[in-house]
Amino acid sequence: MQMETSQRSSEEYTTLNTKSRQRKQDSLGRTISTLCIGLIALLVVSIIYFIAARGLTTFFKDGVSFATFFTGTTWDPTSGAKYVGALPMIVTSFSVTLLAAVVATPFALAIALFTTELAPKRSRGLIQSMVELLVGIPSVVYGFIGLAVLVPVIRNLFGGTGSGILTATLVLFVMILPTITSLTIESLRSVPRDYRSASFALGATMWQTMHRVILRxxxxxxLTAVIFGMARAFGEALAVQMVIGNAAVMPTSLISPSATLTSILTAGIGNTVMGTLPNDALWSLALVLLLLLMSLIFNLLVRTINKKGVEQH
Structure with a gap:
């Protein structure tokens, strides 16, 4: 009797410690997820290392000083190390990005508020689909439209060539509008309905509720949506290159031809020889574009904003 009881207990112990099919699937899923995350991390580190190794060659092999690169205003790497100044492209990149965000944000807020608060339920999906349709249009199409429509209009209104920061801003405004709008719509929809009901119960109008309750x-x-839109604008290359003029000089006005980091990269990378100063200088621009502000600062801002949002709620 004791032997049977002992054998039964041993079998129950073995059964309890044997992994079920569901546990095996969970372990397999966890392993695959870990491998995918590790692969992505390895890929990101490899890209950063590859660009950094080539970008730093400008300073350690070609003899270009950091001060010359970041404060110089003359970009002509073919003439020597003294003429590798990236400041005009850095200034233009930030100018175009900030102006595009400033122009696009009010339109995105208006569309998002109308879609979530004012539009009939049948129309909301249609409006959002029309906005998101802009995401699928290739950037080269935006560039062609800007080149064929905006450049002549700007030239007729303000003179000059028609190419410059203003034209690039208008093109980027249309390109980042769906990004900011879609994320803003999701943010507005996440606001609890109780906030609206409480505001109306206190006698607030629709516009007061939207302004003082929902938007706050x-x-x-x-803000996260705006930052993601700025990241999209900062990294755009082809459309900007087609309408900005590609003149690597310090911008003097909104309608003077200039160049961004991405436009100089796309225009020059195919015309240089690997290992030469002009090619190394372009890799340094890519390093600035990748590390200096896009991958690090924008992500840090997003995390900071999200943390503040959690603390407020």
Missing amino acids: AALPGI
Whole structure:
């Protein structure tokens, strides 16, 4: 009797410690997820290392000083190390990005508020689909439209060539509008309905509720949407290159031809020889574009905003 009881207990112990099919699937899923995350991390580190190794060659092999690169205003690497100044492209890149975000944000807020608060339910999906349709249009199409329509209009209105920061800003405004709008819509929809009901119960109008309650509650998400739109604008290359003029000089006005980091990269990378100073200088621009502000600062800002949003709620 004791032997049977002992054998039964041993079998129950073995059964309990044997992994079920569901546990095996969970372990397999966890392993695959870990491998995918590790592969992505390895890929990111490899890209950063590859660009950094080539970008730093400009300073350690070609003899270009950091001060000359970041404060110089003359970009002509074919003439020597003294003429590798990236400041005009850095200034233009930030100018175009900030102006595009400033122009696009009010339109995105208006569309998002109308879609979530004012539009009939049947129309909301249609409006959002029309906005998101802009995402699928290739950037070269935006560039062609800007080149064929905006450049002549700017030239007729303000003179000059028609190419410059203003034209690039208008093109980027259309390109980043769906990004900011979609994320803003999601942020507004995440605001609890109780906030609206409480505001109406206190006698507030629709516009007062939107301005003083909904927008304030959704502010962290809206700022995140704007930052993602700025990241999209900062990294755009082809459309900007087609309308900005590609003149690597310090911009003097919104309608004077200039160049961004991405436009100089796309225009010059195919015309240089690997290992020469002009080619190394372009890799340094890519390093600035990757590390200096896009991958690090924008992500840090997003995290900071999200943390503030959590603390507020």
